[in-house]
Amino acid sequence: MKKDITYCGYIGIVGRTNVGKSSILNQLIGRKISITSHKSGTTQKNIVGIHTIKQHQCIYIDTPGIEIDRKNLEKNLFQNKYCMQLIIFVINKTKWLQLEDIILQKIKKFFIPIILIINKIDHIKNKTQLLPFINLIHKKHQFLSIIPISAKTGKNINILSNTISNNLPKSKYIFLQNNITIHSKEFIICEIIREKLIRLLNQEIPYLIKVQIERYWINSCGIHCIYAIILSQNIRQKKIIIGKNGNKIKKCYLLAKHDIQKYLNKKIILTLNIKTVKA
Known part of the structure; x- marks a missing residue:
């Protein structure tokens, strides 16, 4: 070859x-x-x-x-x-x-x-x-x-x-060799947070829950700071996401932080906020 x-x-x-x-x-x-x-x-x-x-x-x-x-x-x-x-x-x-x-x-x-x-x-x-x-x-x-x-x-x-x-056609590479996805870091981070919510909340809320990154910056110490918003459709959903004494959102935070740090291979400061929006 x-x-x-x-x-x-x-x-x-x-x-x-x-x-x-x-x-x-x-x-x-x-x-x-x-x-x-x-x-x-x-x-x-x-x-x-x-x-x-x-x-x-x-x-x-x-x-x-x-x-x-x-x-x-x-x-x-x-x-x-x-x-x-x-x-x-x-x-x-x-x-x-x-x-x-x-x-x-x-x-x-x-x-x-x-x-x-x-x-x-x-x-x-x-x-x-x-x-x-x-x-x-x-x-x-x-x-x-x-x-x-x-x-x-x-x-x-x-x-x-x-x-x-063995079954790919001869062709020039479409992407750079070190690329692993076309999606932004923000998109992957949102997906990681959404995964934790889906797993933790199971059937309690619809799987169509949405997460948005409102701010993403790197501070003077080189730490990646991420401010993410979880969008809930109503107050009831917000309470479910928070959980009793905040246990659900805390667990989501810990699991998401671990996977995001693994994905970025960097230390992060993660902030999660829940915002109620109209469906």
Whole structure:
């Protein structure tokens, strides 16, 4: 392989809600840029992750989870600014339901090679079910590859990564080699805070909770100072977010601060405020 030859392409990650798409993205990138939770619908918009190693640049698009009543599937998967070279279709263990058939029929129309990922194999108690299931879905489509993985443990992520790299077209890099996402630091920080809220509040408030960075600066000691606002729809929601004796917001603060410092690799001063706005 000549050193001056590079390979680059966009890879869409699709599937129903709560199959682990964001966890797979984070494993492939090697950094946490897409938030995760057991609550379906956590990812609200396309998250772009970039992984460049040696002569390959993979640009991943983590799409919001698809639900049975989702109408504009094509628009959700492929915005005009992205031209996919590969699709990663993620399913949950050995579950293939009506929605998987609907998704497959839609994405087949794009005539883009599809890698089928069977995620959460660490949760499959009877591993003898796996091979017959793979044989069954082989008949549904000529997938580029079918790979059982565990995004939680990282099992077979290297196989997935190699399969993707080996099927990228020759192309110049689109982004700088040290880029890991197109999103701003502020966006990622908001997502980290939102993740903690979703996990802590579970079903108590809608997952469509919003977070905004009002101020972000670096002080004279080199510490990153972040003033974030959590937007609640009413007083009741605000009280739920605060929690009894402020326990919920305190825990959110501690968890978010830890992950933000890890993401930035810098010391931070985090301030969280809750503001009530009209829905």
